[in-house]
Structures are given as C-alpha cells and as structure tokens.
Amino acid sequence: MDNFRITQQTIGQHTFTNLQQSLGKLQTLQQELSSGKQLSKPSDNPQGTVAALSLRGDLARANQYTRNIDDGMNWLGITDSTLQKVVEQTQNARNLLIQGQSGAIDANGRAALATQVDQIREGLISLANTQYLNRPIFGGTASGSTAYSASGTFQGNTGAVTRNVAPGATLDVNVTGPSTFGDDTTGLFAALAQISSDLRANNAGAPLSTDLGNLDTNLSRVTNQLAEVGSRYNRLQVTKQRIGDSITQMTSSLSEVEDADLPKTIVDLQTQEVAYQAALAATSKVITPSLVDFLR
C-alpha cells in the first residue's frame, strides 16, 4: 500500500459490489429453500444435470415397465383362470366318457351323455374365445375378435403378444390356441366331437378307449400350459418387485442430486444473513465519516 490512494468513490463502489455479492448469495439460498431444488438450471451443476436427466429418463421408463407388467399380469391372470375352467370342464367331459364306457348304460343313456359332452364342448369353445380388452387371448396377433369359430376351427395366428418388462427384456404373455387346445384335427374340440359322435353311435368298446387316450393327451397339454402360464406370472411378479426396488433407489438418487439439503441450506441461509447484516453495519460505520466531520 505504498501509494495506493483510497477515495470515497472507491470505497462506495467496493462496498456496493460486496453487498451485491452477499445479497446474491442470499437470493440463491432463498431460491433453493423456496423451490426445494438445488439444481434449477444445467449450469448449477452440469455433472448433476447428466445424472438428473438420465435418472428422470430411467424413472419414466421404469414406471412404464411397471404398467406393462401390470397389463401382462392381467393378461396372464385371465389366461390362468380360463385354463383352470378349461381343465375343470375337460375333467367333467372325461367323467362322462368313463360313464359311457360302463356296460350298465344303454343307447339312450349314451345319447344323453353325448348331449352333455356337446354342451361342455360349446362351453370350452366359448372359454377359448375369452377376451382381454376386446382381444381374444388365444387368438395370437390376428385381427379377428374370436380365436375359434363356433365349430371349433382356429381363426387366429400364432403371433406372440409381447410386453417390454425390463431394459432389453421382453416376455410373451400369451399362449396361442394351437399350443393350448391342439390343432383342428386332433385337438381338444375335435376329440370332444369324436367322443360325442362315438357315444351317439353307442360304441362302448375300443373307440371310446381311444377317445379317452386322446382326451388325456389334450388335458395334459392344457395342464402343461397352465403350469407355463403360472411360471410366467411368477417371473413377472419377480420382475415387478425388482423394478419397484430400482424405482425407489432411483427416486432417492434423483432427490439427492436435485433436491436442496434443507438443514444445510437453512444453516447456510442464517450464516449468510448474519454476514449480510454485519456487512451493512460495517458499511454504515465506514462510509459516513470523513475528515470534514472532525475539522472544526
């Protein structure tokens, strides 16, 4: 400080700049507190912004995965309950067939049994046309509104109904008609039609035994599918759980990056307020007097 003169204007300007800086810090802290965010624009923290943008994108994706999984679980749930009814009905038909094999039944009795089998077959075809959100669940990706015609012919296709369930992972949520009910010539509906016609023909012997074998083949196909549907449902449940966990994780990470640390911000604000007041008080003392006040 050899010959650096200080003038009243310099003091005034410096004081003003310093007070402005102090007030600016106060404003930043106030803004953080009132918005609850410490990251309100990219330049606040570019690295944090990368994280925030990625986390926000991933969170949106994860939430959509959850919705996809929920939808898939609904689809599988309806498939599961439908298949259980199919198994139940098929077992009823099997019991009727076994009754028909008995020697104690005459032609009229077999015709009556055949009528019941026909009704079960109709019921099964209508179960096979079960819809979820206006789509036949066994119809694949075809555009029709039924998977099977009234006569039991498959009308859909074997396209997969797929859901995005996790990054890069998909799961087929449908089982197709042919893989569940067999094809049009040897499948469940054809087997039931054969049983009905054999009963009407009053064939108690070998034909009905063959029919029983065919029916059992079809029944085991359905139960296999039931097990498959159950295992897929479980997979979705596990995935959903995992995605739920990662949503929690990502939400807390996002909060860490974006949200203001309240206790810290409040303490900072208090400190800054004290600093600002001290600066004001000091300024009022320094800026007023000059030699004028003391020369008499």
Added chain:
Amino acid sequence: MSSDFGALQLALSSLYANRRGLDTVGQNISNANTAGYSRQRVDFVANSGPKVPATFATWDGSGAGVSVTDVSRTRDLYLEIRSYIEHGASGSMGQTKSALSSVEGLFNEPSDNGIQKQLSDFWSSWDAVANTPNDAGSRAQLLQRADTLASTFNTASTNLDKLRTQAISTLGADVADVNSMAQGVANLNVEIQGASVSGLAHNDLLDQRDLLVSKLSDHLNVTIRQGPNETVDVLVNGTALVSNDHAYALKLDNSGATPVVRWDATGYPASVSAGAMGGLLNVANSVIPRYQSGLDAIATNLVSTVNGALTPITGSIATGGQDLSAAGTLQFGLALNGTTYGNVSVTGADWSGATGAATLQAALQSAINTATGATNAVVATVTGGNGSPLHVSLAGANATDLVNVATVPNNVGLATLLGNTAVGLDGVGGRSFFTGTSALNLALSGQVSGNPSAVGAAMASSGTNDSHVALAMAGLGDSATGPDQLYKTYIVALGVEAQNTNQRVSMQDATTQSVDSSRQSQAGVNLDEEMINMTSFQQAYSASARYLTAIDSVLDALINRTGLVGR
C-alpha cells in the same frame, strides 16, 4: 540586494497561488462524485531571482515567491488503456453470459415439462400402443404426445431465433450509440485543440472526452493514440473510429446470413471483437446458431429414428438352400402420393439361383410399371437370392414420394416377403410418422396426423393386433445414438458452457473492478486529502497575509519613523 517593495510582490504571489490552490480544492470537492472527473492538482514552482547577471544588479535575496505553472489532471494513461481493454472484455462476456442464461431458461431442464420429459412420454406411449394395439385411445394419446413434442421443438427453435433477432436489434442500437459517441469525441477534440492552442483551461473538456472514450470501450474494442494539442484518435483494431476532428461512422449490415458491422464510408467490415457489440456479434453469429443447429440435429435424429423404424417398405425371406418356386404369387396394393394403383401381382416363379433375384426384380418392376402407368415412379429393388435372404424394397423415384403398400388378405407371399414392414390397423404400411428437416418444421406426418389407426404398430406378417414395431419403438428411448441421448449431451454441453462463462465473467469482472480501482486511486477525489489541502492552502494564505502585514509595518517603520533624528 533585494528590494523592499519586492517583498510585497512575493507576498502577493503567495496569496494568488494559495487562492488558486483553494479554488482547485473547491473544484475537486464539487466534483468528488462526477463521473469521469480527474482530480486536479496545482503545480507550484518557487520563483527564483533573475539569472542574468547585470551591472550593479546582483541578487542576494532568497527568491521571488511562488507561481502556478499549471493545474494538471492526475491520470495514468497506461491504466486508462488497460481499463478500455478490460471493459471491452467484460462487455463482451456479459452478453454471452446473458444469452446462455436465456437459452438455459428456454429449455427449463431438469424439470417435469422439458423436452426430456416429453421424449420419455412419447416413448412410453409406444409401449401403451404395444399393450393395446387395437385400442384407438392409446393410439390417439401417442399422436397427441408426438404432436406436443413436435410443437415443443418448434417453440424452442422459434425462441432461439427470437434471442438471435433480439441480439441483432440491440446490436443496431449499439452501432447508433457508438456513432454518436464517436462524433462526440471528435467534437470535443476540436474544442480541446482550440482551448489548448489558446492556452485556456480545458481539463474538464479532457475529462469529458476521456469519459466518452471509456464508454466507447464498453461497446467495442477501442484503443487510443495521442494526437497533437492533446487530441486523441480512437482506433478499432488499428482502424480509426475517430481521427482528430473526424468521426468515421459504423453501420450494421444485416443483409447476409450473419450480421456484419461495417465502416459506413468504405463498406469494409470492422474488426469488432470485444465490448457489448463484440459480445452480441458472437451471440448472434456463433452461440445461438450453435444451439439452433444442435437442436435441429436432435429433431432430425428423432425424425430419422422414428421413421426409420416405420417407413421402409422392405422385407426379406431368410432362405437356406431355397427353392422359392413355392413362394406363391406376390400380391400387394400400391399407392403413390395418395393415388391408389390397385393391386400389383407377380406370379410365382422359381426365384432361386443366380438369376432368380433378377427375374423377381424385373417381374416386380414390370408389374409396378403396369399398375402405375408409364410414370415408373415406384422403384423396386431386389437383392439376395441364390442361398442368401431375398430382400425387396420399394421406394418412390423422388425422395419426397410417399409409397403406401397394403397387404392383400391371405397373401402369404407378400406377408412373408414384406413381413417386417410396419402396418397400421388398416394393414397399410410405408407411412412416415414425423416430417421435417429442422426443429422449426418438425411435425406429425400428414399420413398419420388425425388418423390413429394409421400408426404402424404391427409387422405386416403378423396380423394387425401385433405390436412388435411399437415394442421396438418404445425401446428406442434407450438408444445410445437416439434423440434422448443427443438431447442429454446437448443440455449438459449447455450447462458446462454456461457455468464456464459465468466463472469467466466473475473473474473478468474482478479484474475490471481492480483496474477501475487503480484508476480511481489515481484520478479519484479523496475528501480527506482535499480537506488537508484546503487547510494547508488556507493557512498558507493566512500566513502570506500576515507576512504582507509584517512587510507593511516594516515599510511603515522605514517611511514614517526613520529620518527623525535631530528633529
């Protein structure tokens, strides 16, 4: 031998000089808060006796009082010039900082309503369509979100352009300001020259002129060159803006793609690199265009990503040791630019072997030509065959042609061959989703706008309830080369640049302030100092008056009381 009356002159010179000192103190105090005022100082010189020897006129006195040689301004030219440079840098960076801050505000990231969020919503909508491809509601929502996304891009682009227009109009106002200030400097130069030559007081004119030059340095990069008679020339990168009494006007040339500041007289571009004008030129010609083209790149990436997953009418049959003689008749409905040409059929043939592909290509092209007439506007390209997958693609002859292909029901041949083409609920493929070549004209394609069932969610080969295209589309949000990633990079680059600029501005402002302080320290008025000066001048004046009294009484004694001896 000094004269007794000479002492009276000595006292008088002291009275004059100290009065002058007091006047200067008064002027300094009056202008303590005047912008650009330089503290003035009275230069006293002690008068010596005559230095030329003369006969009988030897001088043995102690001096002949004091005289005021000059009232000088205390200024440091080096600090002035440094101040021009620093003010120029501050002005330029300040403009960049405020432009970047506006750009940041415009994108409003990270938030729940920025482009990032809308992109996420857009991809999620594809998942919703994939879940219920037969539901018009989810398709309508997809179109709605896509439309919002497109118009957000449009708005962002328009706002960027507004920022640029604003910068250019501010630049125009700045040019006018600079011209009038330059004229002011030239006028003052004339007055200063006159005053200087005639020896009149002109410190205050100098102050006014220096203040104008300092203000000029806020607007553009200026340096000064001292001219004769205390005039200065003001130079912009070596070219004179003010030369003595003449000011050379600048003009803003906004006729080209980028605004240029030119010399009005010659039309040559002026090298404006700093100050508010330099900053505004940088904003209008570099900063905003950079972010504009970045945004355009994201928009065109979005268009190509989405359309690329939808539009191409191509298909292939994976074949090993193929005998495609059983592929059946290829048949499809063809429309070009909205005109339907009915069905195109190619009768089944043996398309295997080295010539098979060529046969199919010729047959396809000929069938298409027959359907569309002689215009030959749809081009079929067939590659592969002879053991490798047969690949067919259809395209319009012009890049803007829109080719639509509809499946003919139960046509296995086409379904297999064009199996990966995205088709809508109506079975029509080949529609684009977005159109546009920049963020400004990004829009929903007219082929899907207002027509939810036209959105291609299914693969042609799999029935209209298929959703594999939509599923794949939903996954594009995670693509490392997709628009989301580009946008993230874009925003982060913006954040880094804005942060760097803010830091540089703080540093520059500190530098500028420190130079200003140094300048103030030289040229500013310190009231304490003036009070001390005032006291010393006042006391010197009183003392001189007392000295005058003393001499007076000496003379009184000499005149009135001597020579009375013997009376």
